[in-house]
Amino acid sequence: MKLASYTKDGTPGFGIVTEGGILPLDGRLDGIATLQELIEKDALGKAQAVTGDALLDPADVTYAIPVDRPEKIWCIGVNYGNRNAEYKDGSDLPKYPSLFVRSRQSFVGHDAPLERPRVSEQLDYEGEIALVIGKGGRDIPRETALDHIFGLTICNEGTVRDWLRHGKFNVTQGKNFDRSGAIGPWIVTADELDPGAELSLQTRVNGEVRQKDTTANLMFPFDFLISYLSTFATLSPGDIIVTGTPTGAGVRFDPPIWLKPGDVVEVEVPGIGTLSNGVADQETGHA
Known part of the structure; x- marks a missing residue:
């Protein structure tokens, strides 16, 4: 459904x-x-x-984001295996996931424009699969973790790249600009789309394929993420876990290719659908 x-x-x-x-x-x-x-x-x-x-x-x-007031929006960084190599820092594969949180206000729904902020031209896209928690819990065993998923949706985890570097040990600023990302267009319930199956993801900008991968390449699969997060934080119904983006974001081009007004970003996951958003400059006078 x-x-x-x-x-x-x-x-x-x-x-x-x-x-x-x-x-x-x-x-x-x-x-x-x-x-x-x-x-x-x-x-x-x-x-x-x-x-x-x-x-x-x-x-x-x-369209609005499917869950109107999620208690927590967890975001996982560098979760596809080839993304670790993308950083070209010679580091080993991580033992634990990188993560950060985003606010509800940093996302819009399907077909709404992403907003390029006044203070930066470095708005970038990150196509991702997102999990919506149905049954909450703490210390959830990995063996039963997938039973806690209500359904799956799609995220464009839009990022303002230069603001990622404002803090020494965090990326929160660049990940939380109002209306910089999107979630939707809907949730497909877990009884219709098996969260344990291999899922593919593709991100297109103005029709050009920029990202393409499958969940078979995740370093930390969905069941691990749910178990790991619930070790230190109680998961609540409606919580969203954004599970990581493949290689191919605009920052990795030489020179980087930033999103600009008039661009259209589509993130497609077969079995869920396509999340589509245009890009516009930040409006003034928001309440």
Whole structure:
């Protein structure tokens, strides 16, 4: 099942994405007003029982990130094996994953523009697969870790490269510019797409393939990430884990190729879909 969050005529909603359109769920499930609440209340079965033919045209909605208020958004760095070699520092493969957190405000939904900030021209793309936690927990064994995944979605983990170097030991600044990344277009539930299967990912900029890899090359697979993170932090329903990007980001070209207004970035994962976003300069006057 594909589940999306959106607004229509300024009103938030969520629903099931079908070939014919979107079947709204808001107002049809007692006590559940958002997709995040559906996940928190373990109510997928109730959603699967909803039927109807009053479908919304996807062209009439504005997609939001699927989980509207995730408690935590974990991001994993340098997780594809050939990315470690990409740094050309002669280092051994890491024993533990690199990670950082991002704010909800640093992401937009499908079809919304990524924002190039006023203070930098070095906006870059990073196509990634993201996990949405369904069943929370602490000290989750790796053997049962995949059972804690509600579903999978796609992330463009947009990065402002020069701001990554502002701090000596962190990359937080360059990873948290408002509206610099995207998540969506929807969540595919784990009963439809097996998180343990090999998944492929491709990132295109203006139609040109820049990134292409499969999860077979992950140094830290999904089950390891869930077990590792839950060792020190309780995972909560709706938490998002962004699992790493392949080689081929704009910073690795010579000279680097930064995103600019008018560009279109597409991240495609067969079985999920395609997350697409244009690029625009930062607007002024945001509240």
